[in-house]
Amino acid sequence: MEKQYLSKNLICKFCLCIFDSKTRNSKQRFCSKVCAGKGNKNNGRFKKGQEAWNKGLIGYRKGYKMSDETKKKIGKANFKEKNAHWKGEDASYSSKHKWMLRHRGKAKKCEFCGKEGEWIDWANKSGEYKREDDDWMQLCRSCHKKYDQEK
Known part of the structure; x- marks a missing residue:
């Protein structure tokens, strides 16, 4: 009894042999995992030598120093009851x-x-x-x- 393949006579993109698809994928491009590994080599997301999109960009506010006055204002704004995590008498x-x-x-x-x-x-x-x-x-x-x- 012959197996029923959904797709017959497909051509491997790497070794150019004719094969029948053992899966339901009629758009299968390679005859085996070995051919797929060799055929997809150097087809990654980034090409060799490609420059990163964020090269040379500096992080937001990197190197920015807050004054002591600003730090004190922030501290007062988040003190005791004003702090989002304040529990008061419900503390553990x-x-x-x-x-x-x-x-x-x-x-x-x-x-x-x-x-x-x-x-x-x-x-x-x-x-x-x-x-x-x-x-x-x-x-x-x-x-x-x-x-x-x-x-």
């Missing part, structure tokens, strides 16, 4: 702890047991995580755990 747990680290620095001494060292954290007194200095205290991990369980 970790961001409020980071705020405490920025404003009061690293906690150094436990206010309950007096322990000093590496494992001292900022603990929130009220549990509401307000951005107020008197709502926070320095506790070691064990005292922090006990304090949170008592609440």
Whole structure:
């Protein structure tokens, strides 16, 4: 039983042999992948030696320096509530702890047991995580755990 080819007697553009198309493509130009690879060589998008369209062009505002005054204006325009990413009191747990680290620095001494060292954290007194200095205290991990369980 002979295979039914949709296109018969096509001529290969590379080796000029006659072939039958094994696919549904009646506009097939090559008889094999080998001929297609050789026939399409140097037929890429860019020709050898062709100059790039953007050669010599300089990027938009490249080398432009803003004055300190302009930088301050931009900073004021995007400060706190005016910033698109401002969350205010809806900020996350970790961001409020980071705020405490920025404003009061690293906690150094436990206010309950007096322990000093590496494992001292900022603990929130009220549990509401307000951005107020008197709502926070320095506790070691064990005292922090006990304090949170008592609440």
